[in-house]
Amino acid sequence: MTSQDTKHIKAFVSGHNSNYDVQLKINGKPVGKGDLSGLKIFNEEHPFKDQLKDMPPFVQDRIAFVLKEGENTIEIKFDRRTQNFNPPRKFSFGLRSSIEYIPFYYVSSEKESGTITSKFDLKFKKDKSEKEKVTLGNKDAAFIYSQRMDVFQATLNGKSLMYFGGTGGLTDLHLIKGTNTLEIKYVPGSEGEISYYIQTPNFTKKVIKKIPKDQVDELQIDVYELKE
Structure with missing residues (x-):
């Protein structure tokens, strides 16, 4: 589990799920009706809740106020x-x-159908002076998330993962027991600060690189040893 710091939260659904019938429950409450596209999920005390009663039914069906501070349960x-x-x-x-x-909750499955149950933490920000906290997924997730770059290609244990060109995105990491070698090759394509994120059950890292002008189009290679 991990924390997402905010005073109130408005969450969106991401991932590859538009070709699936999905029944979603958060904290025991049904959310959405089969198709999750356009769904917006808020914390229970979000101020927008007072305006919902004036919205048409088709809008109300795409909005839920179910998130809470602390531990949240989810069933998919x-x-x-x-x-x-x-x-x-x-x-x-x-x-x-x-x-x-970057998702504060993420799961994936190779199955065509199934049920996933899990938990994640939310910590609501109380003071505007507090710094934003980077959120890198629930603890049992394993993925890389890259910002937009000209080239981004990860290799795990010698196997090439999803390639991104001129964009960014999320790639699952299927770890094996023992030591995993993760190699990341990328061409930044822009000067200044670039970043990518690694999340596994035993390793969480936000990688920030400052790219000088003369390295904008150069291939960069980073290697990590991940324990599972």
Whole structure:
């Protein structure tokens, strides 16, 4: 589990789940109705809640006030409803705040249907002077998230993972028992600060690099040894 610091939170659903029928419960309360696209999830005391009663029903159906400070429980039942993808995209589900693209909750599955239960923590910010806390997913997640770069390619134990060119995104890490070698190759494409994020059950890191003008188009290589 990890923490997301904020006074109030507005969360969006991310991941590959649009081709699945999904039944979602957060803290025991049903959220959404099969299709999670456009769903917005707030904390229980969010001030927007007072305005919801004046919204049309189709808007109310896409909004839920279920998150709370401290431990939150989540249950996800999913069932793939289309065979159009070849190979089919595996199921993934994330929750991210409106101020951060990195999910504060993330899971994925190779199965076409199943049930996932898990927990995550939320810590609401009390004082505006407190610094924002970077959130890198629930503790049982394993992924890399990169910001936009000209080239971003990760290799895990000699196997190439998803390639990103001119964009950023999230890639699952399927770790094996023992030591895993993660190699990240990237071409920044811009001068200044660039970053990517690594999350595993035993390792969490936000990598920040300052790229000088003469290295904008140079290939960079970082290597990590991850224990599982």
